[in-house]
Amino acid sequence: MYIQKKSSDSESATSRRGNGDEFALTRPSQTPHLGHHTKPTKSKINTKAPEYQANYKEMLEMVDQLNERLQEATFQGADRLLDLHHKRGSILARDRIELLLDDDSPFMELCPLAGYGQDDMTIGGSQVAGIGLVCGVECMVSANVPTLQGGASNATTLQRGERLGRIAWENRLPQISLVQSAGANLAQQSSVFHPGGSAFRHLAERSKAGLPSVAVVFGNSTAGGAYIPGMSDYSIFVKGKAQVFLGGPPLVKMATGEVTDAESLGGADMHSRKSGVSDQLAMDEYHAISMAREFVAGLNWTKQGQLPMRHLKGFFDQPLYDPDEILGIVSANIRIPFDAVEVIIRIVDGSRFTPFKPLYGPNLICGWATIHGIPIGILANNNVLFPPEANKATQFIQLCNMRNTPIVYLHNITGFMVGKKYEEDGIIKAGARFINAVSNSEVPCISIVMGASYGAGNYAMAGRSYNPRFLFSYPNSKCSVMGAEQLTGVLDIVMRESAKKSGKVIDEEMAKSSMEMFQSMVENESDVYWTSSRSIDDGVIDPRETRTILGFCLSVCYNTEVKGGNLYGVSRM
Incomplete structure (x- = not known):
C-alpha cells in the first residue's frame, strides 16, 4: 500500500509493505501523554492456540496473495517499451513521483487495484496516484503511465480519477498531475467521453475554492487532455517533449487542410512563447519536477485543522x-x-x-x-x-x-x-x-x-x-447486500412462492443450476x-x-x- 521514496540518487522506485510504523510522520515515544489516566486494555488472546495459529497461516496466505496483486499493479509496460522510454531520456511514471516527493516521504497509493480482473482495462487505469509529501505539504499526486497503452484514459481511469478528486477536495489537498497521455482510449469512447468532462469541471471548481493545482507535462497531452494543463492553476512544460494540442497534425490536416508538425503546432517552446498555455519552460524532466516542488513550496500552505x-x-x-x-x-x-x-x-x-x-x-x-x-x-x-x-x-x-x-x-x-x-x-x-x-x-x-x-x-x-x-x-x-448463500436462499423462496401462485411447476434441475450460477455470481461480486x-x-x-x-x-x-x-x-x- 505504501511506497517509500529512497533518499539515494537511484531512479528506481522502491515498494515497501511493512507491518510497523516505518511510515509514521512523527517520532514514536514511550513517554505517556500528560493527564492520560486510561490503563491499557489487557488482551485475552492465546497466540499459542491451534485455532489462532491456523487462522494466522490462512490470513498470511491472503496477505501474500494481496502483495502479489499489488506487485502486478506496479507493472509499467513491456521491457522493450521501458527501454525505448529511457532511450528518449524520459523517466518512468513511478520514478517521476519518487523524485517529486520529499526524501523518505510516505506515499499512500490509492485505488491501486482499480480495473483489476476487468476485460480491456489496465490495472490502475494506466495511472499511478496517491498522497505524499512535497516540501512538507500533503499533496494528491497522479502520474500517467505512458509506457502502458500510451497512458490512455479508459473507464477505470475516470472512475478512479473521480474518487481521487473527491478525496483531494474533501481533504483540501493541493493536486499535482504528471501528464503524458495518448488521451482517451477511443475503443471505449462511449464510457470515456460522457463522464470525462467532470475532470475538467473539478479543476475549475478547485481553482474557485482556492485549492491549488499544477500540471507538469512531459509528453503528449492531446484533445481533452490538453485541458488538464489548460485548466490547472500552474503548468510546466518540458522543452522538446511536451506537446499539447486540441487536435494533432493528422486531424488538423483533415479538418482544415493545413499541414503542420507536432512541435510547431503544440510544442513546449511555442506554448511558452506564443500561446501562454505554459507558465514555465523546463529544460528537462528533472528541471520540471524541481519547478513543481518550487511551486508547492511557495504556496505557504497550512492545515486548517490543529493537530494535537x-x-x-x-x-x-x-x-x-x-x-x-x-x-x-x-x-x-x-x-x-x-x-x-x-x-x-x-x-x-x-x-x-x-x-x-x-x-x-x-x-x-x-x-x-x-x-x-x-x-x-x-x-x-x-x-x-x-x-x-x-x-x-x-x-x-x-x-x-x-x-x-x-x-x-x-x-x-x-x-x-x-x-x-x-x-x-x-x-x-x-x-x-x-x-x-x-x-x-x-x-x-x-x-x-x-x-x-x-x-x-x-x-x-x-x-x-x-x-x-x-x-x-x-x-x-x-x-454485498447479504451473504451469497442467504441471498440465494431468499431468491429460491421467492421463486417458489411465485410459481405456486401462478400454478407453474418448477423444473428442479434447472432451478438448481440457476441458483448455483446466481450464488457463484454473488460470491464473485462480494x-x-x-x-x-x-x-x-x-x-x-x-x-x-x-x-x-x-x-x-x-x-x-x-x-x-x-x-x-x-x-x-x-x-x-
Missing part, C-alpha cells in the same frame, strides 16, 4: 501488543466471529481504549482512543445489530461531534437483526436514528472493512455511499478484489498496516477544520 501537540512532537506510545497478531485474530473465514477489541488494542496508542456503554448493546463496540497522538472515536462490530446497539451508536456519534473527534468505523457486520420481535421493538426506528447520525455527522470518518459488510449494516457503518474520507478493506472481507477493482474501496490493505494507514489518513483529514455539528433530523422516537 503530542502528534506533532511524537509523544505517543506504540501499542503494547504486536500488530502482527492481527493476522491471527481477524477471521479468514468471515463466518467465524472475533472480538474487535483485540484488533483495537493492537492499533491504538499504548493499547489504551476507553469504552462507551460497554454493558449496553454489547454487539457494537464504541469508545475513545488515540492513534499517533490524534484522538479518535471508534465504532466496531462484534455481531449483528439490535435496537440497543443502534441507540448506543447514535449517542456516541453525537458525543464525537460534540468533542470534534474523528470517527473510525471497523466493519464486521451482517446487518440489523430481523424477525417479528425485533420489528415490534422498533429496529427500523433505531436503525434509522443510527443512519441519521452517520449521515449528518460532520467530523471526518474513516472506514475499514475487516470482515463482512452486508446490507444496512454497511450503511450504518459508513460504507461507500456515506462518503467516509477514506475506506479500506482487509483481504478476507466481503461486501469478493474484495471485485469491489476494489471498481474503486468501491480506496485499497485492500495488509491488516498489520492498519495503524500506520490510519495515522497518515488522520493527518490528511486535518487539512480541513475538524469540527462537529448538529446531527438532528426528524427521528421517530
Whole structure:
C-alpha cells in the first residue's frame, strides 16, 4: 500500500509493505501523554492456540496473495517499451513521483487495484496516484503511465480519477498531475467521453475554492487532455517533449487542410512563447519536477485543522501488543466471529481504549482512543445489530461531534437483526436514528472493512455511499447486500412462492443450476478484489498496516477544520 521514496540518487522506485510504523510522520515515544489516566486494555488472546495459529497461516496466505496483486499493479509496460522510454531520456511514471516527493516521504497509493480482473482495462487505469509529501505539504499526486497503452484514459481511469478528486477536495489537498497521455482510449469512447468532462469541471471548481493545482507535462497531452494543463492553476512544460494540442497534425490536416508538425503546432517552446498555455519552460524532466516542488513550496500552505501537540512532537506510545497478531485474530473465514477489541488494542496508542456503554448493546463496540497522538472515536462490530446497539451508536456519534473527534468505523457486520420481535421493538426506528447520525455527522470518518459488510449494516457503518474520507478493506472481507448463500436462499423462496401462485411447476434441475450460477455470481461480486477493482474501496490493505494507514489518513483529514455539528433530523422516537 505504501511506497517509500529512497533518499539515494537511484531512479528506481522502491515498494515497501511493512507491518510497523516505518511510515509514521512523527517520532514514536514511550513517554505517556500528560493527564492520560486510561490503563491499557489487557488482551485475552492465546497466540499459542491451534485455532489462532491456523487462522494466522490462512490470513498470511491472503496477505501474500494481496502483495502479489499489488506487485502486478506496479507493472509499467513491456521491457522493450521501458527501454525505448529511457532511450528518449524520459523517466518512468513511478520514478517521476519518487523524485517529486520529499526524501523518505510516505506515499499512500490509492485505488491501486482499480480495473483489476476487468476485460480491456489496465490495472490502475494506466495511472499511478496517491498522497505524499512535497516540501512538507500533503499533496494528491497522479502520474500517467505512458509506457502502458500510451497512458490512455479508459473507464477505470475516470472512475478512479473521480474518487481521487473527491478525496483531494474533501481533504483540501493541493493536486499535482504528471501528464503524458495518448488521451482517451477511443475503443471505449462511449464510457470515456460522457463522464470525462467532470475532470475538467473539478479543476475549475478547485481553482474557485482556492485549492491549488499544477500540471507538469512531459509528453503528449492531446484533445481533452490538453485541458488538464489548460485548466490547472500552474503548468510546466518540458522543452522538446511536451506537446499539447486540441487536435494533432493528422486531424488538423483533415479538418482544415493545413499541414503542420507536432512541435510547431503544440510544442513546449511555442506554448511558452506564443500561446501562454505554459507558465514555465523546463529544460528537462528533472528541471520540471524541481519547478513543481518550487511551486508547492511557495504556496505557504497550512492545515486548517490543529493537530494535537503530542502528534506533532511524537509523544505517543506504540501499542503494547504486536500488530502482527492481527493476522491471527481477524477471521479468514468471515463466518467465524472475533472480538474487535483485540484488533483495537493492537492499533491504538499504548493499547489504551476507553469504552462507551460497554454493558449496553454489547454487539457494537464504541469508545475513545488515540492513534499517533490524534484522538479518535471508534465504532466496531462484534455481531449483528439490535435496537440497543443502534441507540448506543447514535449517542456516541453525537458525543464525537460534540468533542470534534474523528470517527473510525471497523466493519464486521451482517446487518440489523430481523424477525417479528425485533420489528415490534422498533429496529427500523433505531436503525434509522443510527443512519441519521452517520449521515449528518460532520467530523471526518474513516472506514475499514475487516470482515463482512452486508446490507444496512454497511450503511450504518459508513460504507461507500456515506462518503467516509477514506475506506479500506482487509483481504478476507466481503461486501454485498447479504451473504451469497442467504441471498440465494431468499431468491429460491421467492421463486417458489411465485410459481405456486401462478400454478407453474418448477423444473428442479434447472432451478438448481440457476441458483448455483446466481450464488457463484454473488460470491464473485462480494469478493474484495471485485469491489476494489471498481474503486468501491480506496485499497485492500495488509491488516498489520492498519495503524500506520490510519495515522497518515488522520493527518490528511486535518487539512480541513475538524469540527462537529448538529446531527438532528426528524427521528421517530
